[in-house]
Amino acid sequence: MKAPSVLIIDDEPLMRLSMLDALKAVGYDVHAAATGQEAQAILSSNTFDIVITDLRLPGSDGLSLLQVCKQRSPRSEVILITAHGSVETAVEAMKLGAYDYVTKPFGMDELLLIVDRVSKVLALRQENLRLREELEGRFSFEGILGKNDRMREVLEKIQLVSATDSTVLIVGESGTGKELVANALHRSSPRRDHALIKVSCAALPETLLEAELFGHEKGAFTGALKQRRGRFELAHKGTLFLDEIGEISPVVQVKLLRVLQERQFERVGGNETVEVDVRLVCATQKDLKKEVQQGRFREDLYYRLNVVPVILPPLRERREDVLLIGEHMLQARAAKTSKPVKGFSQRAQELLLRYSFPGNVRELENMIERAVALGRPEEDVQPWDLCGFSACPYLGGTQQETCGFCSEGLTGKRATSAMLDSLASAREEFEKDYILGVLERVGGSRTEASRLLGLSRKALWEKCKRYGIPSSRGESDDVGE
Ligand SMILES: Nc1ncnc2c1ncn2[C@@H]1O[C@H](COP(=O)(O)OP(=O)(O)OP(=O)(O)O)[C@@H](O)[C@H]1O
Ligand SMILES: [Mg+2]
Missing domain, CATH: 3.40.50.2300 (Response regulator)
Structure with a gap:
């Protein structure tokens, strides 16, 4: 250097x-x-x-x-x-x-x-x-992080199709990053200097959604005091993101199909044909194919929308991304709130890697926000910072009904088969976990831990030796009563 x-x-x-x-x-x-x-x-x-x-x-x-x-x-x-x-x-x-x-x-x-x-x-x-730079270059695109093979394929696909005008259908559970992908598609496309208009199709009843998308003429319905342009017109030359597309009614489905086929439509209550140049990106949590089979979604529209499918796997199926995204969010959050938490402790990492994340990346994001708020400056984030319960089982507390980790049995007591083997090994397993938890809580100080555990330093030292718990840096192995 x-x-x-x-x-x-x-x-x-x-x-x-x-x-x-x-x-x-x-x-x-x-x-x-x-x-x-x-x-x-x-x-x-x-x-x-x-x-x-x-x-x-x-x-x-x-x-x-x-x-x-x-x-x-x-x-x-x-x-x-x-x-x-x-x-x-x-x-x-x-x-x-x-x-x-x-x-x-x-x-x-x-x-x-x-x-x-x-x-x-x-x-x-x-x-x-x-x-x-290396991380961002290799494992991310426009703020979407991922090193899982399927995510890397997704990132590559986004980069390839963003240059085109092809309609994209993003499919994924809640919180998997569908809106993030829509943003990335627009921002990296030649349309980036024009508008990206977003509509949540589930948020509006049928008639309102129709007027919202296509606009209306003066007097089209009670309260339509003047002409109003719809989202399609506002997105002219840009991108229109239709979120929760699986929720649209048959009437709107027909009208949408026509815009996709002919690039034109009429405002509600009008005869004038409006032409638009819009790139359409849609998202859904639903299996649209199944919706088609059950007669709730038009098959012809489905094929028109599903030109380029982008499937976002749930976070539990891409565990290698959990820490990548988690660390990134942790650093970003720490910088934003000027709270210099360090990283994730070993046990926090274990938890993150074993948890199923039903709320996907959004749940991880909220967890990180909580951990930075509760974590201590210059220290690693601990399991109880992630779950937010001061009576966390990792701290020797009881299971929390509303805690995701607890309800999945991730309560710090690792052994299950060992526990069934015999009472003695179960007890040892529990004791080891318990000591580890206390040591973690006091930053590795055995003196402090022995005080909390009500053990002599010598007794604690012996237990640590038996369970293969190493002494933390800077702490001597000297037992000195
Ligand atoms: N791969 C990722 N890398 C970094 N951040 C991500 C990733 N995926 C999602 N996020 C973040 O997680 C949060 C949720 O993502 P987003 O809103 O795009 O999800 P969604 O699929 O649209 O969810 P919903 O179906 O509930 O609307 C956002 O803050 C987003 O920035
Ligand atoms: Mg969304």
Whole structure:
């Protein structure tokens, strides 16, 4: 990897040179300026990973340089050198976005330590960016994430058909991403600069839906005081998304069929023929084929709509996507709410991977929102953050009737067959789970866990050893009573 570039700004020649030499010696790409003006000139045509500037400079000051630097290159990190006693200015500098400050007099070792820390942060940020780009490029399209084979086929299909005007029928259970796909189809199509109009066909009764879609003439019905254009007209040159298409009545089905065949229709209560250029995208949770067989949906319309079918599998059939989508949503939510939860704990991951998600991705999304709200900053999300019950069985509480995990038997007690084997093994299994749960709750501290469990540290240590529970990092295995 390229060595981080550093700009040193200090008017004292000796200081400047010592810093220059010290940083060069450990491999940084170092440049130096003696005054604020000189620094501004350099900064106007170069960017640096790290800028180290004295707070007091002839002709300018470190704070304004800090601002210039942050404006020009927000990714640069600035370290300020302050005189002894100017802590307030240093605090102000941190507010303005400085990474850190050193107080004079300081040793080169101290400076090197800070610069080293900054460059590690920069490297990490770079790595995150690279990973995100890789992830987004490979496993996502227009915000739809998925690495499951069927989802990758879906993503590929969307990219291929978005360039065409073919009618697309999106089929999937509630919350599987049908609207997201419709958005993606429009946004990546040549129609993207025109409107994407959405209509939920289930939300309106038949007559209203007809008027909503095709518009009406003045006086077409009581209350129709003037002519009104319908959604088809509003979507001219763009895309019309008809959600829950399986709900439309026979009358509307006929009218829709005609628009698809002839690209024209009449407004309700009128004779004037209106022509439109609309790309149609429909979605349904229903099995339309079955609806056709049962005589509720016109077969000819079905074939017209089902030109390009996009089938979204339920989330339980693409478990490899659960963590991919979950992690992404967790990071996005954490950033949005400025609550830096870390990731999912081992047990939270296990739960997510075993749960059936009847509400699909939308349920996962709500769960993540709850977990970020309830989770602790700088810590991993735990099972009880996901379900939101403080009396979660994972915490030693009881089963919750309204909890999805509990109703699927995901109560933290993993053993089922073992439990049936014998009472002893069932007890052990339970004990192991229980200890794991408590340890997780107290962040791995055995001292704290033994207190909560009412066990001596030695007894807990022995149990952990028996059950193969490793001690957490930073905790010694020393039993010391
Ligand atoms: N593959 C995915 N990647 C990322 N986010 C997704 C994915 N699928 C769905 N989502 C998100 O999940 C939520 C639900 O998706 P959407 O509204 O598109 O589902 P739907 O199939 O239209 O549901 P319904 O049938 O209930 O209307 C949205 O917030 C959406 O952004
Ligand atoms: Mg929807």
